[in-house]
Structures are given as structure tokens and as C-alpha cells.
Amino acid sequence: MDKLRALFVLFHLVGVTLLSLPAPGKAQDLDEPEVVALLDNLRRLGARLGVERSAAEVKVIAVDVSERIREARAALLAPFAPYARLTGARQGWSMFWAINHRPARLVIELEGQDGAWTPLYVARSDVYAWRRREMDQERVRGVVNQYSHLRDRRSYRAFAAFIARRALADHPDAVRARVLMEERPSQPPEALRAGKAPPSKRRWEELYSRETP
Amino acid sequence: MRLRALAEAWVAYWATLAPPTPLALIRVALAVCALGTLAHMVWSGVLLWVWGDLEFGGYRQNVPGHWWWSLVPYTEPGLWGTVALAVAAGILVLVGLGGRLSSLALLILTMALTSINPESGGGHDRLLTNALWLLVLSPGSATCSLDCRLRTGAWMDLTPRPAWTRDLFLFQLVLVYVTTGAQKLGGADWMPWGDFMALHYALQLPSWQRWDISGVLGSVTWLTQLATVGTMLFELGAPLLLLGVWAERHAEGGRLVRWARRVHLRRGFVLAAVMFHVGIDALMNIGPFSWVSMAYLFAAFEHHELVAAWDRLRPRRP
Numbered sequence: 001m002d003k004l005r006a007l008f009v010l011f012h013l014v015g016v017t018l019l020s021l022p023a024p025g026k027a028q029d030l031d032e033p034e035v036v037a038l039l040d041n042l043r044r045l046g047a048r049l050g051v052e053r054s055a056a057e058v059k060v061i062a063v064d065v066s067e068r069i070r071e072a073r074a075a076l077l078a079p080f081a082p083y084a085r086l087t088g089a090r091q092g093w094s095m096f097w098a099i100n101h102r103p104a105r106l107v108i109e110l111e112g113q114d115g116a117w118t119p120l121y122v123a124r125s126d127v128y129a130w131r132r133r134e135m136d137q138e139r140v141r142g143v144v145n146q147y148s149h150l151r152d153r154r155s156y157r158a159f160a161a162f163i164a165r166r167a168l169a170d171h172p173d174a175v176r177a178r179v180l181m182e183e184r185p186s187q188p189p190e191a192l193r194a195g196k197a198p199p200s201k202r203r204w205e206e207l208y209s210r211e212t213p
Numbered sequence: 214m215r216l217r218a219l220a221e222a223w224v225a226y227w228a229t230l231a232p233p234t235p236l237a238l239i240r241v242a243l244a245v246c247a248l249g250t251l252a253h254m255v256w257s258g259v260l261l262w263v264w265g266d267l268e269f270g271g272y273r274q275n276v277p278g279h280w281w282w283s284l285v286p287y288t289e290p291g292l293w294g295t296v297a298l299a300v301a302a303g304i305l306v307l308v309g310l311g312g313r314l315s316s317l318a319l320l321i322l323t324m325a326l327t328s329i330n331p332e333s334g335g336g337h338d339r340l341l342t343n344a345l346w347l348l349v350l351s352p353g354s355a356t357c358s359l360d361c362r363l364r365t366g367a368w369m370d371l372t373p374r375p376a377w378t379r380d381l382f383l384f385q386l387v388l389v390y391v392t393t394g395a396q397k398l399g400g401a402d403w404m405p406w407g408d409f410m411a412l413h414y415a416l417q418l419p420s421w422q423r424w425d426i427s428g429v430l431g432s433v434t435w436l437t438q439l440a441t442v443g444t445m446l447f448e449l450g451a452p453l454l455l456l457g458v459w460a461e462r463h464a465e466g467g468r469l470v471r472w473a474r475r476v477h478l479r480r481g482f483v484l485a486a487v488m489f490h491v492g493i494d495a496l497m498n499i500g501p502f503s504w505v506s507m508a509y510l511f512a513a514f515e516h517h518e519l520v521a522a523w524d525r526l527r528p529r530r531p
Contacts, residue, residue, distance in 0.1 A: 002224050002225075002227070002228040003224055005224075005227055005228065005375075005377065006220075006223050006224040006226075006227045006228075009227050009377060009381070010223070012381065013381075013384060016343075016384075016385065016388060017388060020388050020389075020392045021392070022392070022396055034400065037401055038399050038400070038401070041401055041406070087320075087342075087346040087349075088320055088323070088324050088339075088342025088343060088345060088346050089342070089343050089346050090339050090342070090343075091339070091343075091388070091392075092336075092339065093336060093339075093388075093389045093392045093393040093396075094392075094393065094396050095336055095393045096393075096397070096400075096411070096415055097393070097396040097397045097399060097400045097403075098399070098400045098402075099400065099402045099411055099414040099415050099418070100418060101414060103417070103418050103419055103420065105419040106419075123419045123420075124419050124422060124425055126425075133256075133257050133258065134257055134258050134259050134262065136257075136498070137253065137254065137257040137259045138253075138337075138498055138499065138500035138501075139254065139259060139263045139333035139334070139500070140259050140262065140263065140333070141420050141421065141498060142332065142333045142334060142335055142420075142500070143263060143272075143330075143332050143333050144420060145420035145421070146332060148418070148419065148420045152332075155273060155332060158267075158272050158273040159272045159273070161272075162262075162271075162272035162273075163272070186414045186417040186418075187417065187427070187431075188410075188413075189413065189430070189431040189432075189434040190431070191431070192427055192428075192430055192431030193431035193432060
């Protein structure tokens with residue numbers, strides 16, 4: 001029994017350690033701003049060490065290296081993946097490694113009978129705080145977070161339609177609802193001290209009327 | 214011969230027995246986290262939003278991947294039934310009734326529910342299921358439980374039991390810290406060439422900020438820079454927790470072990486971990502991640518230390 005336990009512990013420790021090794025991104029992930037910045041840092045570091053490469057060359061190398069690592073990783077993890085899947089011992093802890101400098105926040109607006117649009121909800125606003133209890137819940141934040149990176153437009157459309165239906169149901173006088181992600185760059189300290197609101201861009205606007213299916 | 218000796222030492226190490234009080238406290242803390250996360254979803258009214266299907270209150274069509282949903286129909290009654298069972302299992306784990314079976318039930322039901330919509334989950338779900346699996350392997354309800362009361366007539370049973378999962382809890386926590394710290398080495402904001410501005414920018418992320426503190430954030434740059442460096446040192450230095458625990462458990466040891474004991478490395482690290490998690494939770498809303506992480510920390514202590522701490526904390530009668 002003691003030997004079996006010791007063997008199991010060895011299997012578990014090796015398994016969770018290997019599973020926690022991060023998977024390198026796919027080719028499309030290399031266009032993410034955080035990854036572009038990382039590759040640029042590496043390119044400049046290489047240049048300082050006397051290895052000159054263009055940004056395009058660095059990207060080709062990165063794609064090649066990440067594909068090889070992904071294949072090796074998959075082969076290495078093969079014996080442990082079913083164990084993790086069955087027991088809930090899945091790993092993956094890439095928390096806040098790259099900070100999004102241009103986060104987008106969820107905004108919901110309603111059109112009144114007079115044709116004027118007014119904000120109903122702005123994420124984390126104390127003024128436009130419709131259904132705050134629901135919208136502030138951590139799992140809803142998790143859902144919206146991917147849209148904050150402007151990722152997964154299909155899921156966003158489903159969420160936007162869902163939330164617009166509820167907004168219109170709660171406000172019978174409203175004619176239409178508009179759901180969008182307002183992209184606003186995070187501010188450096190001096191800009192925050194100056195108290196100037198950064199310019200924002202309205203992205204992923206979706207319009208819904210009561211007839212929208 | 215050397216390999217054989219190593220293997221024997223390995224087998225002997227994992228056969229260590231100890232009173233299961235730390236595991237019982239982990240059990241209680243995890244049950245509170247699991248029940249708390251479900252209760253918060255119900256109270257907030259978002260359970261159907263995120264786990265329901267388009268057909269019954271959800272925002273998208275879900276195809277839950279867990280085998281549970283091949284036995285139970287993924288319908289509104291099926292979902293609520295699964296939530297009710299998870300709450301029941303959570304209560305059983307909390308009071309320590311049903312031993313490892315209750316923990317296994319809570320694990321399976323938590324995995325089934327969090328598999329419905331992975332978009333709405335995150336590290337806290339993984340950390341919780343990892344812990345629940347280790348709880349299944351632990352004698353966590355052998356003391357401070359109804360099982361103990363029914364078996365022995367007392368609430369506490371200090372009979373030494375297999376204590377190997379304590380180290381697996383600690384290893385898992387250290388693995389989380391180290392791998393997340395190592396990945397941050399690739400993020401410029403965490404490094405000197407990014408002026409250690411990671412937390413300054415992280416605290417502006419609308420998805421996770423608990424409060425809008427942009428009014429003061431511009432004036433406390435040195436503090437956020439210090440916290441950024443502190444976070445990196447804490448996460449990458451997490452293996453020190455294992456050294457600290459080893460040093461407290463073993464009277465013998467070399468210079469390093471003696472140093473770890475002298476500087477109270479284990480207690481120092483646990484204190485830093487508590488400050489780290491309370492700080493995160495005060496400023497950011499990232500779900501129960503901090504609370505589940507702190508539940509793991511009970512594994513760093515022995516029964517007699519926890520009893521002494523309890524004696525110091527509880528109000529004295531005049």
C-alpha cells in the first residue's frame with residue numbers, strides 16, 4: 001500500500017507540474033498587442049546581443065518555435081491529460097501576465113420615444129448601474145472580460161442580444177437598445193493626475209428593437 | 214543502491230501519519246467556498262444567465278462537456294436539481310458527514326456545473342476542483358465532523374492518519390504561484406523595463422476592478438510599483454513555503470533548514486500569502502480565488518499549532 005501510494009504521488013506531482021507548463025500561442029495569437037510587444041522586446045534584446053532580425057522574421061521564428069513546443073507539450077501531457085480531466089486536476093495559471101492597456105467596457109444605451117439615446121449601463125459606473133447586482137457578479141464579469149479584449153464576437157452577439165432583450169423588457173417606454181464595447185486606453189499616472197478622460201472608441205455596436213428575434 | 218535508498222526514503226516520506234486537523238479545516242474552508250460561490254450566483258440572479266441554455270434563461274446555447282450531463286438532462290429542472298445536489302453535497306462536506314464520498318460528490322457536481330459555460334469560469338474553478346480532488350484522497354472528515362461524532366462520540370479524534378495530501382495541497386499552491394510568476398516574466402509591465410507598472414494598469418481593468426480608484430491611482434505610483442515587485446517576489450519565491458514547512462517538521466537539517474527555522478520562514482510566508490490574497494480581494498473582484506487559495510494554507514500547520522492558535526483566538530471566560 002505504501003509503495004502504491006508513493007507511486008501515485010509521483011504520478012500526480014509529475015502530471016500537475018507538466019500540465020501547468022503554459023501552452024504557447026497559435027499563429028493568430030501572435031497578433032495580440034501584448035504578444036507583439038513581447039516579440040519586439042525579444043527582437044531588441046537580440047539586436048543588443050548582435051543578432052539582427054526584422055519583426056517579420058521574429059514572427060516566423062516565433063510561429064515555428066511555438067508549433068514545435070505545442071507538439072512536444074501534447075506528447076508529454078498525453079498520459080496525464082485523462083487523469084486531470086477525470087479528477088478536476090486541470091492546471092493553467094496565466095493570471096494577469098499581460099495587462100490589456102486598451103480594455104473595453106460594456107455599455108448599454110436605450111432610445112426613448114423622442115429618438116434620444118441615454119446610457120442605461122456603463123460597466124463599473126455608479127451612475128449608469130442598471131441590474132448592477134447581476135452585472136457585477138464575478139461570472140458575468142468573466143463572460144464580459146473576453147469582450148473587453150475584443151475577442152469572440154459570436155459569443156458577444158449572443159450576450160448582447162440577451163442583455164438588450166432584458167433592458168427593453170425592464171423599460172417598456174424604450175424603443176431600441178444599443179449594446180457596445182467602449183474601448184478606452186488605461187492612463188499613465190500623469191494623465192490620471194491631470195484628470196483628463198482619455199479618448200474612447202465605440203466598438204462592436206449592436207442595435208436591437210423589440211422585433212429583433 | 215543509492216537509487217534504491219532514495220526510493221525507500223520516498224515511500225517512507227509519503228507514509229507519514231499525523232492528526233488530521235489541518236485537513237479537516239481545509240475541508241470546512243473549501244465547503245464554505247463552494248457553497249458561497251453557488252449562493253452568490255443564486256442571490257445575484259445570474260445562475261440561469263451563465264449556466265442556463267438559450268432555451269431556459271441563458272444567453273447562449275451550451276453543450277456541457279461533463280459526463281454528468283449524459284445521465285441528467287440539461288434542462289432547467291436538470292440544472293436546478295444539479296445545483297440542489299451540489300448544495301447538499303457542500304453541506305455534507307461542511308459538517309463532515311459521508312466521508313470521502315461527500316467530497317467526491319461535491320467534486321463531480323462542481324465539475325459538471327462549471328463545464329456548462331467555460332467562458333464564465335476561471336482559475337478559481339480549477340483551484341477549487343484541484344482542492345476537492347485532494348480532499349477526496351484525504352481523511353478530512355476523520356475529525357471535527359459529524360462522522361467523528363457518530364464514530365467516537367466526540368467531535369475530535371486525534372488518531373494519527375495518513376498525512377500525505379497535506380504536502381500535495383502545498384505543492385499545488387506553490388505550483389500556481391510559481392507558474393503564474395514565471396509567465397509574468399514575459400509581460401513587460403511586470404519588469405524593470407516596463408517600470409513595474411503592472412498593478413497600476415491592472416487596477417484600471419473594468420472587468421476586474423472592485424472600485425474605480427483612478428482618482429488616487431495617479432498619486433500612489435510608488436505603492437503600485439512596490440506591490441508589483443512584491444507580487445513577483447512572492448510568486449517566484451513560493452518554493453520557500455515548502456522549505457519553511459520542511460524546516461518546521463524536521464528537527465535535523467543543514468544550514469539552510471536551520472536558517473529557515475530561525476527566521477520563521479513558514480509563518481512569514483503564510484502571513485505574506487494572507488496579505489497578498491486579502492489585498493487582491495479588497496481591490497479586485499476575481500471570484501473566490503483568494504479564499505480558495507487561503508484554504509490551502511491550513512496544510513502548512515500541525516494539529517498542535519492550530520489548537521494553540523484557536524486557544525489564543527477564542528474569547529476567554531472571566
